Amino acid sequence: MASDNGSGGVLARQRQAVILEEARRSGAVRVSELVARLGVSDMTIRRDLDVLASQGLVEKVYGGATANLGKSTDEPGFEAKSEQQQAQKEAIAALAAGLVRPGTAIGISAGTTTWTFARALDSVPGLTIVTNSVRVADVLREAGQPERTVVLTGGVRTPSDALVGGVAVASLRRLHLDQVFLGVHGMADGPGFTTPNLDESETNRALVEAGRRFVVLADHTKWGVVGISTIADLEEADVVVTDDGLPAAARETLAEHVGELMVADVNEAEES
Incomplete structure (x- = not known):
């Protein structure tokens, strides 16, 4: 298992931004691939996905998440x-x-x-x-x-x-x-x-x-x-x-x- 070399502060935000960018670019991300790419633990990636999902930016699925891009006319209040x-x-x-x-x-x-x-x-x-x-x-x-x-x-x-x-x-x-x-x-x-x-x-x-x-x-x-x-x-x-x-x-x-x-x-x- 990869070690968690930065789960808090700026590193967490930067990691979540990378995850979100990749999800939007490819449509979906897998936990295993993110672990290898970012060099953190499985649990850290899952926590990052929880944060992004709570903000409505991704939708969690088995083994990863999909981008929640919404419609081009969606306008939150x-x-x-x-x-x-x-x-x-x-x-x-x-x-x-x-x-x-x-x-x-x-x-x-x-x-x-x-x-x-x-x-x-x-x-x-x-x-x-x-x-x-x-x-x-x-x-x-x-x-x-x-x-x-x-x-x-x-x-x-x-x-x-x-x-x-x-x-x-x-x-x-x-x-x-x-x-x-x-x-x-x-x-x-x-x-x-x-x-x-x-x-x-x-x-x-x-x-x-x-x-x-x-x-x-x-x-x-x-x-x-x-x-x-x-x-x-x-x-x-x-x-x-x-x-x-x-x-x-x-x-x-x-x-x-x-x-x-x-x-x-x-x-x-x-x-x-």
């Missing part, structure tokens, strides 16, 4: 998504907040990662923030910063609490922002940054076009996921902020295509 990868989202938000300068105008899309990012902006004064997210607008309003301006677009509400459609698009096309921070459903080489909602894709595209700098906030589980509609190609992103669970191969691919890849250290963020 805000509450369901907010329970997933919380530590990763906090680390990404803290790192991305360092990109925001006082007194600038920024756009923030809907999503649980961008909602977490909005909560990390309390120390940045004088911002004008445009968002199509009711949840993000609520967080910013509750922060109680009188010098901050928050603009909420109109539109039709989606399961992820985004305001989308013609009204939102028309509002965004009249704006000029310093930076746009976008959360995505998935990112992959080829399809780019995607969403399962066609109307949200159009609205997010308008938000991206309103900004001089385009920043994507996406945890490692978004890699290899493909929604029905592309928001932007990988090459269009000036910055991608992700977490250290992203496998090396995915990091190399993103680094080749995006302007800058920033990787948040989840352990460091949890300790600070």
Whole structure:
């Protein structure tokens, strides 16, 4: 039996990211093959699969697991998504907040990662923030910063609490922002940054076009996921902020295509 040479901390997250990437690439993984590849025990791999299954990312079967890719139009609600990868989202938000300068105008899309990012902006004064997210607008309003301006677009509400459609698009096309921070459903080489909602894709595209700098906030589980509609190609992103669970191969691919890849250290963020 292989020895367990790293079942906790960062190594566990990195191992689970490798398992998930392989499951999505080939459709299924076998415990015996993962033991040989990763050099850990059978029980460690089974625990990793339990974690991934509890997050709805794989489905356990006899001897291994299959990828749970869902449909390209599947759109989980805000509450369901907010329970997933919380530590990763906090680390990404803290790192991305360092990109925001006082007194600038920024756009923030809907999503649980961008909602977490909005909560990390309390120390940045004088911002004008445009968002199509009711949840993000609520967080910013509750922060109680009188010098901050928050603009909420109109539109039709989606399961992820985004305001989308013609009204939102028309509002965004009249704006000029310093930076746009976008959360995505998935990112992959080829399809780019995607969403399962066609109307949200159009609205997010308008938000991206309103900004001089385009920043994507996406945890490692978004890699290899493909929604029905592309928001932007990988090459269009000036910055991608992700977490250290992203496998090396995915990091190399993103680094080749995006302007800058920033990787948040989840352990460091949890300790600070």
